[in-house]
Structures are given as structure tokens and as C-alpha cells.
Amino acid sequence: MIRIKKAGRVTAAVLAAGAVTALAGAPAQAAPVSPGTAGWTADLSTVDTDDVNVAAAGGTLTLADAAWHRTARVFAGSEGSLITAEHALGTPANRVSAQVSAETPKGTTVEVDVRGRTGADDWTEWTPAGTAFRTGVSSVQVRLSLHSDTDGVRPVVRGVSLSADTAPQVNALAATAALTYRVYGTREGLVGGTTANGHTIVSHDHFVSFPSGKSVSPKGTGNYTARVCRTDGSKCEYAPVWEIGPWNERDDYWNPASVRSEFKDLPQGKPEAQAAYLDGYNNRKDDSGRTVQNPAGIDLADGVFWDGLGMSDNGYVNVTYLWTGTGPAGTVKTAGSPMNVRASASTSAAIKGLAANYAKVTIECYVNGDSVTGTFGTSTIWDRIGPGHYVSDTYLQTGSDLPVAPHC
Structure with missing residues (x-):
């Protein structure tokens, strides 16, 4: 579901980082980086295929098309985002702060989110700049999000200064199984539209959407x-998670209250839309003031809805947020289509569902089974990625030719 911005909203991420932001189109100057911290500036000169509706010119960043709507659900205004290259830190840190020099006419905002690398292919969630991660990180990426409520009106970012330090940690990240909650799922549709990460939606597509930008994969x-x-x-x-929605845009409901962005009085695992629709929470409104019409906590692209799950109508599903757990993992690499998930290590075993291309899956253990030739050669190794769920290791990028998990 598409994000709809409130006019004149203050950008919490920028304020949390201590940024100086222009008002009513007046230029603002970035404050100097705090002494004693590792400092650098975001590169605003390069825009690539990972970025969405932004243009760089003369060292500034703005919306490429100030009247571009990602899908038919957006009727006015525009948005865009840029993800910077990974920046290695001199020493591990658990907080990155940002100071922004920008022109933000009325109805426009600039937000800065950061994430940190915690392993070879492991990252923290995207977190508002200035907020401590729950673990130390060795390198970071920065995501700049530009928004406008009015067609033709653009914010302009002139510079972003960044600094890393270590802050007192709250709820340090511990090794744990990934969280699972039962939530209401709705079909995304919107073929031909664009997801929050810039992917063009195709027929029978395979991605999901949560009502928070914290979990959007590049x-x-x-x-x-x-x-x-x-x-x-x-x-x-x-x-993979490629979109933001349904309903809310800051409801990372899978997180505990200590780090949940909004609606901290709700139980962990309960989407705000569910509480609004079923319990009358927040006067039945979402965070943009719309009356919530269903209790959805996840949107499912058509391929997930029809092909992966065989659903014919919206309904409750069990969702495991795999990035909230720890353990060996691999990334699905196919020619494009999803791969079958089997009930055992055999190409003739019952199909239990699908694993989409790019999906990062946890590898619980491995067994030997039928020989398969896939993206990474020929092997008899099969990985168990869930309860009774097996895939050939030849389609998982693990960084090793040997099993990365113990034998089952």
C-alpha cells in the first residue's frame, strides 16, 4: 500500500539527528560534525539503478520528477530515495547521526535512515539517523528519502554530514530464532507500478510489503x-520485502515497544491497522488519518498470493520476519523465477511452496539427497530452510562450496 504524506509533517529522523532543516524554501547550513567522532559526507553526485526518482546536479539532490506517482494509489505529490555506497567505519559503532543542509518548501520533507552491516550479508534494520542500533556495526549505508505533498514542489538537499559513535545500548541484540506472528494479508496487485525500492511490479510478482520502511530491501x-x-x-x-504498506508507513509492529517507531502501547506483533479495524484503536484511523478498511499487516504480491500460497481471498497468514533471527543463511539465486520448496531432499517430493529469487533464507541444517544442477553447479546437498522445507544448495549463494550449517 502506498504511503500518503501529511502536509507539513516534521521529519522525525532529521530532528533526531540534530539536523538543521530549511523552512519555507530558505537555505539551511549543516552544523559541523561533533569533535571526536568519525565523520564523512554523503555522496550526492551519483544516482544509479538502485535509487528511485532522484536526480543529482551540481552536488545537490532533488526529485527527478516532482509529479511522479509510484502507482495509481498516489494522486498528488511525489517521493524519491537514494542509497549511498557502503561506508566502512574506522572503529565499530552503534549510532550514526546526520546533519542536513537542505531547502524544504512547505509540504516537503527530507528523511535520513541508516543501517549497519553485522555480518557478511547481514544488516540491521533501517533506523532513523541518530538512533542507536542494538548492536555494533563495522560499516553503514545511508538512505535519503525526499517527499513532496504537492505536484511540482521539490525539496533540495545540498549536503549531508555524517558521524558515527557509540551510545548506551538498549536491548542489545542476542542470538535468537526469528519472530513469527499471525497477521491479516491482502493482495498487492498494482502491476506496472513501482515499489518503494524502485522495482517495477510485474504480473505474478514475488515480494511482500510491511507498513514500515525499516525492512525494505534495496x-x-x-x-x-x-x-x-x-x-x-x-x-x-x-x-523479499520490497514495498511499504499496507495502511501505515511507520508501524514496525514486530519490534518491541522500546524500538517500535509508533504505537508503542500496542502489544508486540499486533499491527496498528488490526487494532484500529477490530478494536477501534486510534479512532479507527491509520497514521495518515485514513479510516482503516481492513486489519492488514502485510501486503502480498500476486505471485506470492496466488502461486506461492494458493490464496483466493484476503485472509490471515503466519509471517516469520527472518531478519530478526540469527544463524547461517543463503540467498536464492535463480534465472528469475521462484524455486520450488520441497518436503524432502528429492526432486519428486511434494512441493510445499516457493522461495523467490533474491530471498535470503536461514539454513537450519543440511542433508544429502537427489543430485541437482543449479546456479552454483551440481550437488547432492539439500538445505532445510524451515520446518519440512528443503531446497537444493545449488541455488543458494552462501559464500562457501561446503555446507554452512550442521547435518540434520
Whole structure:
């Protein structure tokens, strides 16, 4: 579901970082980086295929098309985003702050989110700049999001100064199994539209959407992947998170209250839309003031909805937020189509669902089974990626020719 911005909203991410932001189109100057911290500036000169509706010119960044709407659900205004190259830190840190020099006419905002690398292919969630991660990180990426409520009106970013330090940690990240919650799922549709990470939606597409930007994977990746299953467990799909919605845009409901962005009084695992629709929470409104019409906590692209899960109508599903757990992992690499997930290590075993290209899956253990030739050669190794879910290791990029998990 598409984000609809409130006019004149203050950007929490920028304020949390101590940024100086222009008002009513007046230029603002970035404050100097705090002494004693590692400092650098964001490169605003290069825009590539991972970025969405932004243009760089003369060292500034703005919306490429100030009247561009990602899908038919957006009727006015525009948005865009740029993800910077990974920046290695001199020493590990758990907080990155940003100071922004920008022109922000009325109805426009600039937001700065950061994420940190915690392993070879492991990242923290995207976090508002100035907010501490729950673990130390060795390198970071920065995501700049530009928004306008009015067609033709653009914010202009002239510079972003960044600094890394270590802050007192709250709820340090511990090794744990990924979180699973039962939430209401709706079909995304919107073929021909554009997702939050710049992917053009195609027929029978394979991705999912949550009502928070914290878990959006950059285009062509599955750093944040969900396992979505029918409530009877008969069919599941492993799919990357590429979109923001449904309803809210800051409701990372899977997180505990200490780090949940909004609606901290709700139980962990309960989407705000569910509470609004079923319990009358927040006067039945979402965070943009719209009356919530269903209790959805996840949107499913058509391929996930129809092909992976075999659903014919919206309904409850069991969702595992795989990035919230730890353990060996691999990334699905196919020629493009999803791969079958089997009930055992055999090409003739029952199909339990699908694993989408780019999905990052947890490898619980491995067994030997049928020989398969795939993206990474020929092998008899099969990886168990969930309860009774097996895929050939030849389609998983693990960084090793040997098993990365113990034998089952």
C-alpha cells in the first residue's frame, strides 16, 4: 500500500539527528560534525539503478520528477530515495547521526535512515539517523528519502554530514530464532507500478510489503525476507520485502515497544491497522488519518498470493520476519523465477511452496539427497530452510562450496 504524506509533517529522523532543516524554501547550513567522532559526507553526485526518482546536479539532490506517482494509489505529490555506497567505519559503532543542509518548501520533507552491516550479508534494520542500533556495526549505508505533498514542489538537499559513535545500548541484540506472528494479508496487485525500492511490479510478482520502511530491501536484494505461510502450514513462500504498506508507513509492529517507531502501547506483533479495524484503536484511523478498511499487516504480491500460497481471498497468514533471527543463511539465486520448496531432499517430493529469487533464507541444517544442477553447479546437498522445507544448495549463494550449517 502506498504511503500518503501529511502536509507539513516534521521529519522525525532529521530532528533526531540534530539536523538543521530549511523552512519555507530558505537555505539551511549543516552544523559541523561533533569533535571526536568519525565523520564523512554523503555522496550526492551519483544516482544509479538502485535509487528511485532522484536526480543529482551540481552536488545537490532533488526529485527527478516532482509529479511522479509510484502507482495509481498516489494522486498528488511525489517521493524519491537514494542509497549511498557502503561506508566502512574506522572503529565499530552503534549510532550514526546526520546533519542536513537542505531547502524544504512547505509540504516537503527530507528523511535520513541508516543501517549497519553485522555480518557478511547481514544488516540491521533501517533506523532513523541518530538512533542507536542494538548492536555494533563495522560499516553503514545511508538512505535519503525526499517527499513532496504537492505536484511540482521539490525539496533540495545540498549536503549531508555524517558521524558515527557509540551510545548506551538498549536491548542489545542476542542470538535468537526469528519472530513469527499471525497477521491479516491482502493482495498487492498494482502491476506496472513501482515499489518503494524502485522495482517495477510485474504480473505474478514475488515480494511482500510491511507498513514500515525499516525492512525494505534495496532493489535486487533480499536482505529483509519474510516466510509467509497459510495458517495450516500447507503452503509457504519465502519472499523479499520490497514495498511499504499496507495502511501505515511507520508501524514496525514486530519490534518491541522500546524500538517500535509508533504505537508503542500496542502489544508486540499486533499491527496498528488490526487494532484500529477490530478494536477501534486510534479512532479507527491509520497514521495518515485514513479510516482503516481492513486489519492488514502485510501486503502480498500476486505471485506470492496466488502461486506461492494458493490464496483466493484476503485472509490471515503466519509471517516469520527472518531478519530478526540469527544463524547461517543463503540467498536464492535463480534465472528469475521462484524455486520450488520441497518436503524432502528429492526432486519428486511434494512441493510445499516457493522461495523467490533474491530471498535470503536461514539454513537450519543440511542433508544429502537427489543430485541437482543449479546456479552454483551440481550437488547432492539439500538445505532445510524451515520446518519440512528443503531446497537444493545449488541455488543458494552462501559464500562457501561446503555446507554452512550442521547435518540434520
